[in-house]
Amino acid sequence: MKKYLVIFFLISALSGCKTWNRSFKAALQTITADDMKKHISVLASDEFLGRAPSTEGETKTISYLAEQFRQIGLQPAARGSYFQEVPLVKLTADHDMKLVITGGKNMVRLKYSDDFIGNTPQRKDHIRIDNSDMIFVGYGINSTEYGWNDYEGLDVKGKTVVLLINDPGYVTSDSSLFNGRAMTYYGRWTYKYEEAARQGAEAVIIIHETGAAAYPWGVVQNSWSGPEFCLEDDELASSGLQFKGWITNESARKIFGSAGLDFDRLTKSASTRGFKPVDMKLKLSLELRNRTEYTRSNNVAAVWPGSRRPDEYIIYTAHWDHFGVNNAFKGDSILNGAVDNATGTASLLVMAKAFTLLHPVQDRSVLFLSVTCEEQGLLGSDYYARNPLFPPGKTIGVINIDGLNIFGRTKDMNITGYGFSGLDDYAIAVLGKYGRYATPDPTPEKGSYFRSDHFSFAKVGIPSLNLSSGVDNVEHGREWGLAQNEKWTMDNYHKPSDNYEPDKWDFSGMIEDTRVYFEIGYDLSNTDDFPEWKPGIPYKSLRDMMMQKQN
Numbered sequence: 001m002k003k004y005l006v007i008f009f010l011i012s013a014l015s016g017c018k019t020w021n022r023s024f025k026a027a028l029q030t031i032t033a034d035d036m037k038k039h040i041s042v043l044a045s046d047e048f049l050g051r052a053p054s055t056e057g058e059t060k061t062i063s064y065l066a067e068q069f070r071q072i073g074l075q076p077a078a079r080g081s082y083f084q085e086v087p088l089v090k091l092t093a094d095h096d097m098k099l100v101i102t103g104g105k106n107m108v109r110l111k112y113s114d115d116f117i118g119n120t121p122q123r124k125d126h127i128r129i130d131n132s133d134m135i136f137v138g139y140g141i142n143s144t145e146y147g148w149n150d151y152e153g154l155d156v157k158g159k160t161v162v163l164l165i166n167d168p169g170y171v172t173s174d175s176s177l178f179n180g181r182a183m184t185y186y187g188r189w190t191y192k193y194e195e196a197a198r199q200g201a202e203a204v205i206i207i208h209e210t211g212a213a214a215y216p217w218g219v220v221q222n223s224w225s226g227p228e229f230c231l232e233d234d235e236l237a238s239s240g241l242q243f244k245g246w247i248t249n250e251s252a253r254k255i256f257g258s259a260g261l262d263f264d265r266l267t268k269s270a271s272t273r274g275f276k277p278v279d280m281k282l283k284l285s286l287e288l289r290n291r292t293e294y295t296r297s298n299n300v301a302a303v304w305p306g307s308r309r310p311d312e313y314i315i316y317t318a319h320w321d322h323f324g325v326n327n328a329f330k331g332d333s334i335l336n337g338a339v340d341n342a343t344g345t346a347s348l349l350v351m352a353k354a355f356t357l358l359h360p361v362q363d364r365s366v367l368f369l370s371v372t373c374e375e376q377g378l379l380g381s382d383y384y385a386r387n388p389l390f391p392p393g394k395t396i397g398v399i400n401i402d403g404l405n406i407f408g409r410t411k412d413m414n415i416t417g418y419g420f421s422g423l424d425d426y427a428i429a430v431l432g433k434y435g436r437y438a439t440p441d442p443t444p445e446k447g448s449y450f451r452s453d454h455f456s457f458a459k460v461g462i463p464s465l466n467l468s469s470g471v472d473n474v475e476h477g478r479e480w481g482l483a484q485n486e487k488w489t490m491d492n493y494h495k496p497s498d499n500y501e502p503d504k505w506d507f508s509g510m511i512e513d514t515r516v517y518f519e520i521g522y523d524l525s526n527t528d529d530f531p532e533w534k535p536g537i538p539y540k541s542l543r544d545m546m547m548q549k550q551n
């Protein structure tokens with residue numbers, strides 16, 4: 001009798017397991033190229049106008065998504081609505097701004113776009129800075145975690161701070177400094193602005209360097225020449241910061257030269273412990289006109305409730321927005337964002353449908369969150385993270401999807417921030433089941449971890465996984481896959497040529513990867529495990545605090 005009982009329990013335990021769950025397999029197999037094609041062709045069509053926030057393109061996009069979620073049978077997740085409204089401010093600085101530096105051997109006048117770029121976080125029509133003292137603050141980092149403070153004993157209120165991009169670990173490749181060559185958040189331009197504002201600076205100027213920034217000056221020019229969106233409760237707006245911008249490396253050399261300062265020696269010393277900020281004995285004056293508009297955009301949120309632990313959530317995120325129409329591009333001026341991120345958005349719809357086919361329904365709830373303004377600085381996800389629809393402590397983890405694979409099946413998938421949290425173990429297990437493997441970010445010095453929506457969640461402590469396309473192509477190998485990726489990035493990334501081209505695309509990799517995303521979410525939604533940040537990861541203490549408060 002006892003023996004039969006054991007066998008009985010063994011069988012019931014196994015039947016709960018997904019390999020025995022026939023509905024899981026059937027659901028997985030509904031993730032097909034046909035459905036993906038259907039959604040991508042709509043989202044990336046010219047009719048959707050490049051899906052820019054707060055435009056007709058947005059109206060079309062979010063209506064389509066909400067209608068699809070409704071048809072699939074998902075519930076609205078934002079208090080009875082599929083839309084979580086995101087209050088935004090759109091700031092447009094005139095390009096005829098003037099920037100002059102005096103007090104040195106010769107006056108330095110910088111030319112907008114060629115020499116510098118910038119704008120104001122303030123909602124004012126007119127910004128004027130008169131003879132603001134310039135201080136070189138090295139990397140402009142204040143971090144207790146890494147025992148580094150470039151602002152120590154310094155009062156920069158009403159002054160202009162001039163600083164370097166990235167962090168001391170990157171330039172020195174010294175593993176005892178910050179995170180060695182891998183960029184930390186302290187290396188990001190967003191951090192530089194935030195810290196300068198916290199310190200009370202009047203203006204902040206980042207010195208561009210292609211390697212350290214991970215992109216050439218042209219990208220800086222393109223990214224900051226248009227209007228800038230920010231959240232209505234943006235912290236920079238309530239600070240004293242009047243101007244934030246970048247200058248070219250060449251301009252920096254000119255400015256340091258006019259002050260009689262050795263640029264190479266000073267920038268080198270900035271990466272050594274004990275570096276002291278330098279009063280440049282220069283004055284910055286600047287004038288710019290600015291237009292402020294208050295507007296709104298929307299995150300789209302739909303939920304498929306769990307059966308046994310419905311108050312616990314797995315979140316899938318994929319940004320729906322892209323750059324819209326830009327007439328600076330001759331000919332085709334619509335940035336359709338087919339790969340970036342009509343593919344990821346389509347995958348949400350396809351996975352949502354697959355979840356509805358599960359019998360029994362998964363234990364935990366699954367939230368499908370298509371966020372806005374990723375391209376404007378992760379604003380939609382940032383807004384959600386700070387105004388969550390469900391308790392963060394009950395949010396098990398986030399799986400972010402930004403750009404799917406169009407070059408065919410790969411053996412690998414890439415985890416940015418590999419080893420940061422227990423979510424990785426789920427990804428590794430699912431990939432392993434299919435004879436595939438996970439790879440760490442090959443270029444952590446570029447700071448990719450801080451450049452998509454999963455980071456907004458990490459920032460508040462919620463474990464998040466950014467799993468993206470691999471390069472180890474099943475048919476053609478790794479070198480080929482890498483070359484395809486690089487070529488695509490060069491030719492099409494954030495350009496009108498990121499078009500939907502079903503005849504050229506190989507959908508097999510995209511489908512296989514989407515099934516992996518689905519299975520990771522499925523596994524997470526059928527366990528009582530709370531994956532954690534690994535020890536030493538900066539977001540861990542926030543999560544620990546969050547969980548303590550809850551218990």
Ligand SMILES: [Zn+2]
Binds near residue numbers: 319340341374402403
């Ligand atoms: Zn994207």
